Amino acid sequence: MFFHIVLERNMQLHPRHFGRELREKLVSKLMKDVEGTCSGRHGFVVAITGIEDIGKGIIRDGTGFVTFPVKYLCVVFRPFKGEILEATVTMVNKMGFFAEAGPVQIFVSNHVKIQKDSEVRLKIIGTRVNATEIFCIGTIKDDFLGVISDPAGS
Amino acid sequence: MSGEEEENAAELKIGDEFLKAKCLMNCEVSLILDHKLEQLQAMSDDPSNQVSQVFEKSLQYVKRFSRYKNPDAVRQVRELLSRHQLAEFELCVLGNLCPETVEEAIAMVPSIKSRGRGHDDEAIEKMLNDMSLIKKFE
Structure with a gap:
């Protein structure tokens, strides 16, 4: 069955992307990272259809990379026993x-x-x-x- | 893994997370994916290398197995079914498979009878009739 659900993922972004296009960069990286993947819990991620929320970034010690918690809406396909x-x-x-x-x-x-x-x-x-x-x-x-x-x- | 063991869609045991989530009928997925593909095509010249295999296969699948093509009909079916106190999952199974008889509907969605929501055969039959009417006048 297909579902429309909200998932969350922590995205790491290199400091060179910080600037006006930060959000776009984050979203396009998210799409590249999760669309087409599959997990046992949520099934196949077919397509991201929207961004719900991008949280405050946290700088990682030592690397300068920043981790953003991103909530996104997506279409997933998850088969169930008995379906x-x-x-x-x-x-x-x-x-x-x-x-x-x-x-x-x-x-x-x-x-x-x-x-x-x-x-x-x-x-x-x-x-x-x-x-x-x-x-x-x-x-x-x-x-x-x-x-x-x-x-x-x- | 214990949760995995108990999973059974026939009894609507699909985990809390999915039970509360919005289910999509194949025809709805088809509309969403088409829209997304259009957006991608508008943004770049070569959309073929942008969509994943999962996306492609899903789109092919929902195109082949959509009962309703017209966006208005899709909306009507969801409206109709949502009047019958069905769980999201049950609603979408019915919308996808379009059973023709009461017996078939119960075989497809056994949980419809077991939850005591006053779904007698007559109510189910009326619902199935309404569904086929939407299909006919699409």
Whole structure:
């Protein structure tokens, strides 16, 4: 599911950027740093849509770098166990198939004849999270789940 | 990790942080990302190297799986669903999947029945009908 949430991050900025464009520099660095990343807790950060607040900077001892706490509004994609969603089949093999729902990959095992590029409705039954990725296991064996449309049929 | 273990969207156990957060339907995400892409294109000549893979994949996904395309219809659907005392998460699952029957709606959002909010079958059916009407007149 996609969410619109406020996240916070401490941004370090080199003193050479201090000046009129400090805010712009901070925002563009924030976008570069966090857009496209993934954390187990908040999921994939798809896009930053606004800056809520930039706090007072604190000078770090010894380096001259300044740390600003920045609160920003962003669109994240976070899959949940038990969630039902639609996805596109990207690969089929002997064990099952892989489907994609936005940035996340979902593996579904043990299928009956499914084609690449089909659209399926599936339920997430497990998630595996590491530092930079979320991977899901899904099923299509339940009421109202399964293939919605396949490329040959349409 | 103990919180991770108990997670279950079918019972609306998605953690306090996400439960209170604003959920987005695919069609809403599509509008937001399109807007952002336009902004980026206006700012630079070569937007392709600015957007992340996550952005690109998400945009492709929401374009493919948006039930409502017209911004007015998107707003109407959210308005309609928000009248029914649904949690944000439930609202968006319904908006994304557009179930056609009461039975299907309950299978998609099992928590709708379990929280005692007076969602009888009739009320759900009315809601689903209204949703399909918006789609029809989009």
